[in-house]
Amino acid sequence: MGKKFLFNPIEGTFDIVAGEDDYLQASKENDQINFNTGDEVIFDTVDMSAGSAISLNTSTGIFTLSAGKTYKLTCGLRFEYSSSARIGFQWYNITDSVAISMLARIHTMSSTNNYSNLPVMQCIITPDIDTQVSVRCTWEGDGVEDVNAGYTWAIVEKISETFPNVTSVEKEWTEFIPSVDAVTTAPTLATTHKKKASYKVVGKSLHIIWSYSHIWATGATGGSGDYLIPIPAGYTIDTSKVDMASVENTYAYGTPIGHGRIMQDTAWGELTVVIHDNTNLRLIITNENSGGTQVFKFMSNGFFAINVNNQKVLFTAEIPIITT
Secondary structure (H helix, E strand, O other): OOOOOOOOOOOOOOOOOOOOOOEEEEEOOOOEEEEOOOOEOOOOEEEEEEOOOEEEEOOOOEEEEOOOEEEEEEEEOOEEOOOOEEEEEEEEEOOOOEEOOOOEEEEEOOOOOOEEOOOEEEEEEOOOOOEEEEEEEEEEOOOOEEEOOOOOEEEEEEEEEOOOOHHHOEOOOEEEOOOOEEOOEOOEOOOOOEEEEEEEEEOOEEEEEEEEEEOOOOOOEOOEOEEEEEOOOOOOEOHHHOOOOOOOOOOOOOOOOEEEEEEEOOEEEEEEEEEOOOOEEEEEEEEEOOOOOEEEEEOEOOEOOOOOOOEEEEEEEEEEEOOO
């Protein structure tokens, strides 16, 4: 009945339930007397079933189908009447108040028992919301008939299922405009510069590639305070997943979420990317001073300020984000 799928995403993970068999076979143990236009065939017995997508109310004969799946509906009915008579029935979508199959019209035979033959009717439905369906009398021509027990049956089975698109798990790289802010006053970038940044979302992580450079610092100002790097608009950092950066000269107060390199005239340093708040990053520079001692400081107007010639900043980061 079901099909089994194996997904191997390039990056990230997602949960999916696939291959579950869903079907329900029903029948009638009791004749249904005076079956008339607008009446539902009351399938009063569940013969066999599997899964949770399909259910039957045996008091009303109404099936309930879970949304997001495709179903095949099949039934076979036998009628009886005191003389030759005509009747029509269809699979009917009760939720949307519309017939969903062709009209099946039959005659009972004018004989001793006056039974009809046993026509079989099928249709396909893919509801986008939980939906109720039934087999309904939609036309009768010569009198009210009886639905015959023992020979009347229905089978409802799921034949396919809608699965999440892999593009919702991993998006393509998207460019955004990199910028530099600061805790107090944002610096001004050099009049002539190059900058490039891209991001993509994988699961609950925002991946960033970021770069900035200039040769001459003409037009640049250093601003005031530690520099901040805003993440792309529309995303919020999940600060509960990391320690926040707050104290200089130590890694203990900021969980590294990225790395890079900074160069400035004859000086250079290694970058460690940490989180400042729910929309900004900060850059810790590891640099050896003139005395041979390593220094760990945030990039700021007082340390590798952006208004110095021959500047280049490059980093990559993987940032935990809040998703809905």
